Amino acid sequence: MARARYVNGLAAVAVEIEVEAQRDGLALQLEGGTQLWPWDEIARADDRVGPVVLKRKPESGARLTLDAETAADVRAAAPHLFRLRSQRFGLVIALMAFAAVMTVTTVYGAARLAEPIARNAPPDFVARVQMIAEAQLSYLVSPCPSGPRDAEGLAALFDLTDRIGEAAGVSPARYDIHVVEADFSNAFATPGGRIIVTDNLIDLLDTPDELAGVIAHEMGHVAEDHVMVSLIKNMGIGVFIDIVLGGQGAGLTLASFNVVSLRHDRGFESAADRFAVRALDQAGLDPGGLAAFFRRVAEMSGAGLGLPELLSTHPDPSRRAEALAGAARPGRPAAMTAQDWSAVKSMCGLEDPAPPPPAPFDGPLSPGLGAPPKP
Numbered sequence: 001m002a003r004a005r006y007v008n009g010l011a012a013v014a015v016e017i018e019v020e021a022q023r024d025g026l027a028l029q030l031e032g033g034t035q036l037w038p039w040d041e042i043a044r045a046d047d048r049v050g051p052v053v054l055k056r057k058p059e060s061g062a063r064l065t066l067d068a069e070t071a072a073d074v075r076a077a078a079p080h081l082f083r084l085r086s087q088r089f090g091l092v093i094a095l096m097a098f099a100a101v102m103t104v105t106t107v108y109g110a111a112r113l114a115e116p117i118a119r120n121a122p123p124d125f126v127a128r129v130q131m132i133a134e135a136q137l138s139y140l141v142s143p144c145p146s147g148p149r150d151a152e153g154l155a156a157l158f159d160l161t162d163r164i165g166e167a168a169g170v171s172p173a174r175y176d177i178h179v180v181e182a183d184f185s186n187a188f189a190t191p192g193g194r195i196i197v198t199d200n201l202i203d204l205l206d207t208p209d210e211l212a213g214v215i216a217h218e219m220g221h222v223a224e225d226h227v228m229v230s231l232i233k234n235m236g237i238g239v240f241i242d243i244v245l246g247g248q249g250a251g252l253t254l255a256s257f258n259v260v261s262l263r264h265d266r267g268f269e270s271a272a273d274r275f276a277v278r279a280l281d282q283a284g285l286d287p288g289g290l291a292a293f294f295r296r297v298a299e300m301s302g303a304g305l306g307l308p309e310l311l312s313t314h315p316d317p318s319r320r321a322e323a324l325a326g327a328a329r330p331g332r333p334a335a336m337t338a339q340d341w342s343a344v345k346s347m348c349g350l351e352d353p354a355p356p357p358p359a360p361f362d363g364p365l366s367p368g369l370g371a372p373p374k375p
């Protein structure tokens with residue numbers, strides 16, 4: 001038997017009584033006999049700071065104040081009376097949130113969560129991601145050694161990129177393009193819209209149309225915000241936010257924050273290919289260059305000439321070449337003059353293997369002034 005102070009709610013006088021926690025409720029030894037308060041009719045009537053005070057529902061004004069020992073007995077029999085309301089509320093919220101995440105994940109796929117986060121990221125958030133990406137990049141690529149035709153090559157590269165951007169309706173403020181020295185062949189875009197082409201890739205490209213195709217494809221990733229979305233998808237939302245906010249995980253997981261080997265999913269790759277075809281076509285260029293490039297990459301990898309970086313970030317080149325096959329517009333002018341192409345092929349300390357002959361004569365193959373229009 002434990003003791004408690006009882007107020008019947010009619011008289012403002014407390015009496016000491018004996019109480020006993022039973023299976024069905026709390027038994028109170030009152031003057032008139034034993035009264036059972038069933039557990040499901042008991043509620044707390046205290047502020048949860050001082051002593052435990054119980055009341056019975058419906059409210060009659062009766063109160064039972066427990067000492068510590070009695071409270072412990074009651075707690076053992078009816079733990080629900082001692083659970084903090086905020087804990088229960090928190091548990092409900094956590095369960096609801098978990099259920100919502102599971103529903104979203106099941107119905108829409110986890111990937112869908114990355115999109116709204118990436119697309120609604122505030123500018124300073126993007127700037128921070130870009131800063132981290134650039135810091136990572138500095139370990140993986142180097143600035144080009146300056147060469148005699150760099151200015152000429154850069155001017156040709158900027159001109160081609162701007163023609164593609166303008167045709168696609170992408171503001172020049174959203175992108176820029178750099179050639180860097182690296183020991184791998186690849187092109188990629190950073191979260192801030194910087195398109196990066198490695199010198200080894202420039203070396204690998206056969207024609208200016210292939211270069212135009214590569215630039216237009218990367219422009220697609222920039223224009224459609226693929227880079228931020230893919231970064232979040234690759235790292236997981238929690239890790240991503242932790243890194244961006246400079247949390248504890250930053251040092252450990254920074255290595256996975258790597259735009260150089262960032263893999264976009266197949267849907268984004270196809271979308272960037274389609275974007276490239278549209279942009280090149282609207283710029284009056286032949287979109288066939290991208291297909292030609294993928295065809296050649298497929299042949300090279302088939303022949304055992306490894307292009308690991310390029311193939312890991314631009315997978316399935318033969319299927320993509322096939323998908324792009326119908327997009328070629330043969331007969332369109334080349335994306336660059338032979339002079340400009342030679343300057344680009346000489347960038348970053350490269351040696352143009354086939355320097356062009358003097359400026360070509362605008363010969364009978366191209367329709368001159370006054371030529372009859374094609375049917």
Ligand SMILES: [Zn+2]
Pocket residue numbers: 217221264269272313314
């Ligand atoms: Zn891509």
